[in-house]
Amino acid sequence: MALQWYPGHMNKAKNQVQDRLKLVDIVLEIVDARLPFSSRNPVLEQIIDQKKHIIILNKSDLADPKVTNDWKINFQQEGTKSVELDAKHNKGLGQIKSLIRSELADKIARYEKNGVQNYRIKAMCIGIPNVGKSTILNRLVGKNVAITGNKPGVTKNQNWLKTSIGIDLLDTPGILWPKIDDPKVGMKLALSGAIKDKIYAPDDVAIYALNFLETHYMDQLQESYGLTNSDIFNHTTPELLMDLTKKFGYKEDYDRASRRIIDDVRKLKLGRLTFDVPGEFYEE
Ligand code: GDP
Incomplete structure (x- = not known):
């Protein structure tokens, strides 16, 4: 793997994500559109608990468009909205903004009702290595930023990045492990290039x-x-x-x-x- 995952790392990564979750309104779960099942972390839903959450099917330029659509319907049926993105060519950022605003409509309505001016919506990206978290962060910020702590087990102070879609984003994406127990998932991650070729x-x-x-x-x-x-x-x-x-x-x-x-x-x-x-x- 690009990163070796042992129980200690997995625990640390999980704790860090849980700590940072307290700071945000919504989680952007990044997956590889070619692997919408295999590139998900097996316990993410559990980790994020009741927190609002959307799925971003990144690398949609590489995936079969019909199946991407089937996946969006599948996720919607399971209760999570998703949106496709091609971060490499900067296609689909606008849809992320609309989806975040519709997911947080109640909160936004409360702010507006109470006359809260200049409220900020806070979000963080979470995903397994290589799904495009850093690329998305850079796209959303509109310039190259140094992504801090892009490794599990590295604790840094949190910084908020202002983005082109009007949300504040944590500068450190949450990195979680793939479904490492499942050999078929391993094959698919290897085929997609998500894990080092010498492993298989x-x-x-x-x-x-x-x-x-x-x-x-x-x-x-x-x-x-x-x-x-x-x-x-x-x-x-x-x-x-x-x-x-x-x-x-x-x-x-x-x-x-x-x-x-x-x-x-x-x-x-x-x-x-x-x-x-x-x-x-x-x-x-
Ligand atoms: P991270 O480990 O999740 O932060 O992933 P990176 O942002 O470093 O991206 C991993 C690789 O995927 C890099 O080579 C990116 O250029 C590539 N990548 C990211 N987003 C896209 C995308 O939408 N389409 C394609 N084709 N490649 C992408």
Whole structure:
């Protein structure tokens, strides 16, 4: 992992998030739109308790737009509103503002009724490593700021950043751990590039990817690699990896072919893909 998570770190990270939660009106939970289930922290809902909360599906430029929409409906049905964002290209910030204001409508109405002038809405970003918290913070602030304490276990004084969407944001995002117990989640995080490549064998990740593509993105798989139905249906997934290795001209260098497939997925050579499917990720 980009960060190694041990029980001690997890506890510290959790305590820090809980301390800072007291300071804010609303939590912006950042997830990777390609992994709206796998890139969530398993206990975040518990940690934030009754605090208002929205989900930001970041990196939406990389995800399958139809599935992103399905996820938004899924989250809404579970009682949490979400919004998609492409922080890299600065698309979708305005919607975050409207969603925050609608979630805090009661509080804002109270301020206005009581004649409170210049009230500030306070928020913090929370998410697992690599989902784009720092990028979002910089986008919201409109300039590059040094993000303090961007590591679990680092305590710093809190500073408030004024943002372009009229909220004050804690300058230190809350960093929590992914669902580290679930091997499938590990594969998906590896495939997306969220965790260091050396943690997993490339052929395991590539076979996982090919299998997922066979099930969910068959057309893209066939088109990208010039495969026929029989190339796929008459072969097991490891055999497909071996066939592709030959096709790429890599002889028997399966690791090289695996790294290429992983890279192709990340660089959108197979189009925009989402690896978590609402309602289905338990049965893959
Ligand atoms: P953090 O660990 O959550 O603070 O994540 P970072 O902000 O450091 O982002 C991790 C990587 O994701 C960086 O390479 C960013 O450029 C990239 N990134 C962040 N947001 C987006 C986005 O919306 N789209 C794409 N394609 N990449 C993004």
